[in-house]
Amino acid sequence: MRLIGDAIEWLTDSSHYGGPNGIVHRVVEHLWISVVVVVIAAAIAIPIGFVIGHTGHGRGLAVTLAGAVRALPTLGFLSIIALSLGFGLSAPLFALVVWAIPSILTGAYAGFEAVDRITIDSARALGMTEMQIVGKIEIPLGLVLLIGGLRSAALQVVATATLADYVGGGGLGRFIFSGLKTNDYPQMLAGALLVIALALVSEAVFGLAQRLAVPIGVRTTQSPAELTASSVSN
Amino acid sequence: MNWVRDNADLIVERTLQHATIAVPAIVLCLVIAVPLGCGVRRLRGSRGVILAAVGLLYAIPSLPLFIALPALLGTGLRDPINVVVALTLYGIALMVRVTVDALDGIDHDVVMAATAVGFSPWARFWRVQLPLAGPVLVSGMRVVAVSTVSLTTVGAVLGVKSLGLLFTDGIQRNIPEEIISGIVMTMALAIAIDMCVVLAGRLLLPWATTTRRTTKAAGRRLRTEASSLAGAP
Numbered sequence: 008m009r010l011i012g013d014a015i016e017w018l019t020d021s022s023h024y025g026g027p028n029g030i031v032h033r034v035v036e037h038l039w040i041s042v043v044v045v046v047i048a049a050a051i052a053i054p055i056g057f058v059i060g061h062t063g064h065g066r067g068l069a070v071t072l073a074g075a076v077r078a079l080p081t082l083g084f085l086s087i088i089a090l091s092l093g094f095g096l097s098a099p100l101f102a103l104v105v106w107a108i109p110s111i112l113t114g115a116y117a118g119f120e121a122v123d124r125i126t127i128d129s130a131r132a133l134g135m136t137e138m139q140i141v142g143k144i145e146i147p148l149g150l151v152l153l154i155g156g157l158r159s160a161a162l163q164v165v166a167t168a169t170l171a172d173y174v175g176g177g178g179l180g181r182f183i184f185s186g187l188k189t190n191d192y193p194q195m196l197a198g199a200l201l202v203i204a205l206a207l208v209s210e211a212v213f214g215l216a217q218r219l220a221v222p223i224g225v226r227t228t229q230s231p232a233e234l235t236a237s238s239v240s241n
Numbered sequence: 242m243n244w245v246r247d248n249a250d251l252i253v254e255r256t257l258q259h260a261t262i263a264v265p266a267i268v269l270c271l272v273i274a275v276p277l278g279c280g281v282r283r284l285r286g287s288r289g290v291i292l293a294a295v296g297l298l299y300a301i302p303s304l305p306l307f308i309a310l311p312a313l314l315g316t317g318l319r320d321p322i323n324v325v326v327a328l329t330l331y332g333i334a335l336m337v338r339v340t341v342d343a344l345d346g347i348d349h350d351v352v353m354a355a356t357a358v359g360f361s362p363w364a365r366f367w368r369v370q371l372p373l374a375g376p377v378l379v380s381g382m383r384v385v386a387v388s389t390v391s392l393t394t395v396g397a398v399l400g401v402k403s404l405g406l407l408f409t410d411g412i413q414r415n416i417p418e419e420i421i422s423g424i425v426m427t428m429a430l431a432i433a434i435d436m437c438v439v440l441a442g443r444l445l446l447p448w449a450t451t452t453r454r455t456t457k458a459a460g461r462r463l464r465t466e467a468s469s470l471a472g473a474p
Contacts, residue, residue, distance in 0.1 A: 010312035083424040086408040166302030199305030
């Protein structure tokens with residue numbers, strides 16, 4: 008318990024907040040890395056997921072690739088990328104984008120698949136074009152599951168971004184790795200607590216977004232937790 | 242390939258160290274999570290809250306957890322016990338929910354029929370409910386096995402001995418072959434332990450082949466569900 012006290016003391020020491028190696032800068036850096044990664048991964052995965060979800064083609068391939076990426080040991084993949092791209096931010100950014108894609112892709116096509124076929128057939132019978140079906144039916148109704156995918160991707164990215172500094176990428180991992188080098192356990196523990204807090208904040212924000220994403224017309228008593236569970240259950 | 246030939250002993254040693262962390266974590270998870278799941282299921286009112294709280298364990302990234310545990314357990318930072326405990330907790334986070342879902346998934350008529358023909362609650366649990374829940378529990382344990390083996394490598398950045406040390410050493414000394422051997426061996430170990438789980442399931446539940454289709458579907462669901470567990474360090 009004394010150790011936790013030391014870490015809290017470290018966290019409340021105002022001299023640890025400012026400057027290029029301060030908590031504020033590292034938190035912003037960690038968030039910045041995470042946001043950039045999720046945005047890039049989303050830009051790649053969402054269009055592909057929508058195409059898979061709308062047409063039904065390529066689903067098997069997507070499941071296989073996603074499974075293969077998930078089976079890769081995180082640290083090993085990051086290490087091998089860092090050896091080829093060099094130390095710095097590019098290796099963790101690349102590795103994190105690769106990891107974030109499967110969850111978002113799954114969320115995107117699972118959202119489309121979860122839409123009742125009868126609803127889509129009715130839309131078609133009413134004379135909607137395919138683009139209208141995608142834009143007015145499938146995207147709004149699949150949004151909750153898409154956000155569920157973004158939620159698990161974001162959690163994973165915030166967590167894994169801790170390893171970015173292992174290859175010189177900065178972020179909150181800096182406190183952990185510089186604490187490790189100098190045997191400064193309170194600093195390491197403080198860094199660890201900050202990452203845990205950030206991960207929980209990410210969960211809360213996306214949980215709220217999921218709640219708000221349910222179209223008013225179809226709001227039920229289903230909880231966001233259940234929706235997340237089904238979002239990844241392709 | 243020269244590196245692999247010259248360092249075969251090291252690779253074997255790291256694989257054994259890796260298994261020494263991963264296997265106890267997987268076994269402990271099963272031993273703790275299944276009774277816990279059965280207990281939680283009985284608490285009609287508060288089980289939603291408890292399941293949500295257990296699920297929140299997922300949200301804790303593994304490297305920070307490896308660092309935080311010594312403060313709570315009084316262990317050293319490089320003690321493999323921290324990794325074993327952390328990985329057991331992640332396994333429990335998944336398996337408690339799986340156990341509850343598996344027991345909930347049993348046809349209620351079967352349970353009532355067992356009661357009607359005179360099974361005591363204890364015998365009914367062991368001889369009716371647990372065997373019927375078995376296939377789903379096996380799929381859950383397969384997910385736990387694979388993700389546990391993968392996450393064990395993360396401990397290497399703190400100096401805990403496992404196949405992950407091949408990554409940290411490989412990057413420091415710029416030996417890509419060493420990192421790739423580590424990745425290959427980690428995946429091979431994961432597949433080997435997964436096969437042991439499947440085999441144990443077949444031996445203990447010989448009748449489960451008849452329900453294989455539903456088990457497979459449940460397994461697929463679990464594997465995707467566990468994505469955050471499998472990937473997040």
